[in-house]
Amino acid sequence: MQTKRMTFTGSWLPYALLAPQVIITLIFFIWPSFQALRQSVYRQGDAFGIRPDTFVWFDNFRAIFADPLYLNSLKVTAVFAVGTTLLSMSVALLLAVMVNRMIHSRDSYTTFLVWPYAIAPAIAGVLWWFIFNPSIGIMPYMLDMVGYDWNHRRDSNDAMIMVIIASAWRQISYNFLFFLAGLQSIPHSLIEAAAIDGAGRMKRFWTIVFPLLSPITFFLMVINIVYAMFDTFGVIHATTEGGPAQATNILVYKVYRDGFVNLNFGSSAAQSVVLMAIVIVLTVIQFRYIERRVNY
């Protein structure tokens, strides 16, 4: 595509225009990242300077991978990320398909369904914390009526289910928008052709619609995994704080607790370096995929 190219006569103006973004990135991203990288190969000295920081090579990494608590956190994160992604994507797809079939009031439903996305994760966490609160929440009350004793403060499965629901809830809006746009971009004549070709409603969905949505599905999968792994700190912090008994202590939350609560900076830095590596891998996968764009 031919685009008009704007050229600057001097060189200071473009630099000046770029400067704010570059400075913010340097101060809040690049510099802390280097600090984390550096910190991850040091053993923290004491606060009084009696014993200085010592360079320990990869001891911190060796330590975290030998730590059963860290390995547990990895497992918890995997369960949490997969659970959140599956729940938010399947509910979003279901909603998108239903809204897409509506003729009237489609726009109002879309608007309502997008609202949760405007809510901060921590607020969403508190909201669900109230709903699931064992003493005053509505859900435990209703579950009690069908004979289930809900208590996420005691039961690790209950806690995991709660944080998954609280995290997925907000993400449903985001996924819904993408799925709806995807569904609307499928030409209606394809569905009609399939109907004439003798495919029923379910068959049409699974053999025509779903495969055509696959690029969007893949994109959302990566986005949702990244979200579940990195953006859900607020949800965890506002609801379970990683408990009970480490059951919802996901990697990001553990980095925070080990670093800022337990003041084990070396280990915390090593953990954040591992997280950084995971983000890089996910980003690479996504970019490579997006370059290829569609698979049909």
Add this chain to the structure above:
Amino acid sequence: MATIHMDNLCKVYTGGVKAVSNVNLDIADGEMIVLVGPSGCGKSTLLRMVAGLETITDGTLKIGERVVNKLEPAERDIAMVFQNYALYPHMTVFNNLAYGLKNRGFKKAEIDRRVREAATMLEIAQFLDRKPRQLSGGQRQRVAMGRALVREPAAFLFDEPLSNLDAKLRVQMRVEIRQLQRRLRTTSLYVTHDQLEAMTMADRLVVLNGGVIEQVGTPMDLYSRPETTFVAGFIGSPAMNMLPADFMREKVEADGLAHVPSKADLIGIRPEDFSTDQPGEGDLQLSGQLLLLEPAGAESHLHMRFEGFDRNVVVRLGQVPDVAEGQEMTFSIKRSALHPFDLESGQRVA
């Protein structure tokens, strides 16, 4: 193979828009019917009603001996070729053709046989492993045809299948579709807005306007004896000239319009019915000034201005005449070439 019988078909959309009104049409077994009309005339709606993609508000639709009003598209035993082809982009050509057969539970060997047979007939056998996006427009069109063929349905429905092709390919595919239909003798309903396509392909033409059938007949019937001013203007290119009868009565000798009923107030004359030959016995004569000459190779279009009539009259001649723009010209017209109409009702009189 089947007949299609439409009895008083109506389509009213929610909101009261009447897209198709009281359509009665009988299509014989093996016949090729072309629905033609300007955009928004209801031709596509009518086709989609036959396909089962639009509900039928009122009336009866029979395919063969069955009333199919309430049947799902898949149960009507029809196949449709869409304007945008509607090929499944994630499937190979083979699977595109096989999809309908698989859904109907055909045996693998039978599917394979039918797909290969259709592919050979349409000369797309070498593309069976490709995806639709790897094909050209014409090849996609063939795949869309193939998908209809393999099913061996009772009727083919075509919804402007050629309008996405360039002019040259369109003419070629037009001939191929016609030949294929002649060979297979499958009842076909074909929608187009292109009157040339309609004329050349149809066994019978149905001209629709505003959801109502204007006229049904063979292409030559409609050309030589249009029943309404709409059909007269729609069939034939350049369009028929419509001259006020009063003006004509003034221009020609008293007995020249003797055969035209007095209630006719519009006289239609086709551009090709003007002639520069010497007038024969009883022919009419008209003279006017040449405003613009459009040579088009084998023929030429002359835009004439006759005194007393404030619009251009188009004349078509089989050669490029040796005249300059601005010059006076005289034409002779056979009496039988006049098409008298009633202005108010738009109906032909006599």
